[in-house]
Amino acid sequence: MGNKPAGGLEGVIAGQTRLSTVGVDGVGLTYLGYSIEDLAAHAEFEEVAFLLLYGHLPTRDELMQFKARLASARSIPPSLKSVLEQLPGSAHPMDVLRTGCSALGVLEPEVDFADQHRAAERLLACMPSLLVYWYHFQTSGRRIEVEVDADSIADHFLHLLHGRPASEQHRRAMHVALILYAEHEFNASTFAARIVASTLSDYHSAITAGIGALRGPLHGGANEAAMELIDQFQDPDSAEGSLLEMLAGKQKIMGFGHRVYKQCDPRSDIIQKWSKQLCEAAGQQRLYSVSERIEQVMRREKRMFPNLDFYSASAFRCLDIPTAMFTPLFVLSRITGWSAHIFEQRGDNRLIRPAAEYIGPAARPWLPVDER
Ligand code: COA
Numbered sequence: 591m592g593n594k595p596a597g598g599l600e601g602v603i604a605g606q607t608r609l610s611t612v613g614v615d616g617v618g619l620t621y622l623g624y625s626i627e628d629l630a631a632h633a634e635f636e637e638v639a640f641l642l643l644y645g646h647l648p649t650r651d652e653l654m655q656f657k658a659r660l661a662s663a664r665s666i667p668p669s670l671k672s673v674l675e676q677l678p679g680s681a682h683p684m685d686v687l688r689t690g691c692s693a694l695g696v697l698e699p700e701v702d703f704a705d706q707h708r709a710a711e712r713l714l715a716c717m718p719s720l721l722v723y724w725y726h727f728q729t730s731g732r733r734i735e736v737e738v739d740a741d742s743i744a745d746h747f748l749h750l751l752h753g754r755p756a757s758e759q760h761r762r763a764m765h766v767a768l769i770l771y772a773e774h775e776f777n778a779s780t781f782a783a784r785i786v787a788s789t790l791s792d793y794h795s796a797i798t799a800g801i802g803a804l805r806g807p808l809h810g811g812a813n814e815a816a817m818e819l820i821d822q823f824q825d826p827d828s829a830e831g832s833l834l835e836m837l838a839g840k841q842k843i844m845g846f847g848h849r850v851y852k853q854c855d856p857r858s859d860i861i862q863k864w865s866k867q868l869c870e871a872a873g874q875q876r877l878y879s880v881s882e883r884i885e886q887v888m889r890r891e892k893r894m895f896p897n898l899d900f901y902s903a904s905a906f907r908c909l910d911i912p913t914a915m916f917t918p919l920f921v922l923s924r925i926t927g928w929s930a931h932i933f934e935q936r937g938d939n940r941l942i943r944p945a946a947e948y949i950g951p952a953a954r955p956w957l958p959v960d961e962r
Pocket of ligand 1 (some may be wrong): 845
């Protein structure tokens with residue numbers, strides 16, 4: 591028997607990608623060569639989505655056409671509305687998105703691989719509609735109109751959720767959050783989507799697998815779990831006291847640590863600045879100061895840094911987004927990264943099928959049922 595393989599495939603290079611670099615030299619993130627700092631400072635989310643789906647930044651015309659196609663793809667088919675209406679209000683919105691994606695794949699399946707870009711644009715455009723349609727129906731019984739006048743996915747989502755156009759600050763913050771969440775190499779959900787794509791399965795099955803993997807608190811679910819943690823504390827001192835107890839009890843603090851980054855998560859610095867601004871504007875200084883103290887304690891006690899999910903939590907709270915929608919927001923963005931990986935996998939496919947080291951019982955004879 592050889593050495594035990596690294597748990598969780600840590601450090602294993604499981605394939606090639608041209609889509610992003612994560613943590614080269616322990617830091618840094620680029621999408622097709624563009625740094626996350628530049629993209630977050632200058633781009634609209636739609637420019638990043640186009641970059642991932644089509645491999646280059648859009649020209650002005652391409653961007654206008656892309657946005658127009660997305661705007662015209664926001665409607666929900668009536669039979670999907672009835673599916674959403676059957677799903678209980680107690681459901682987790684991630685389960686609603688997973689079901690919604692799967693149902694759309696039944697009602698409007700990908701015709702063949704040449705249809706993959708249409709399928710991706712349709713899903714990207716209509717996932718905010720599905721999520722918020724279900725949310726309003728289940729919380730207030732209202733059947734909202736999902737085709738509102740909105741220039742972008744960020745505007746569309748915020749407008750549907752709050753019933754009015756968002757402020758300029760909130761729109762920009764949402765663009766940045768979506769940009770930061772769009773792509774991240776061979777993370778668990780992307781790898782799940784690539785595995786499904788490698789069997790030559792359909793687009794919606796691969797994305798559904800991605801949503802399922804993203805839901806867990808060790809992955810995308812961490813932004814919700816971080817909010818639940820922060821919400822427990824009235825002030826920074828009580829946060830510090832409780833955190834020390836949690837660490838002494840060997841509990842994991844959600845929103846900290848990363849498998850690949852060793853020094854910092856470059857996305858965290860960006861969202862932290864937004865969190866600070868948004869908390870100030872919303873009069874939520876307590877939220878920010880509690881978050882900051884948790885960060886200080888984690889750095890001091892564990893030498894750990896916040897990942898993207900930690901300060902996203904307070905930023906999303908200031909945008910008046912319900913906590914249960916934090917991870918779904920990640921989906922609305924990551925559809926772009928998942929789709930790009932599915933296309934890349936299909937472009938040079940070989941079935942992903944690793945091997946396992948057998949550690950079970952030695953070969954033994956079959957026993958009839960009465961002799962066991
Ligand atoms: N809080 C406290 N301790 C943590 C920790 C955290 N968030 N993350 C890791 N550790 C500790 C572990 O307890 C372990 O300690 P030990 O060696 O004494 O047992 C050590 O650091 C290694 O952790 P491990 O879970 O094996 O690292 P990993 O590479 O498998 O996991 C994560 C990476 C992201 C899953 C992990 O850091 C984590 O669970 N973070 C919280 C969830 C989260 O924020 N996920 C979003 C990621 S973007």
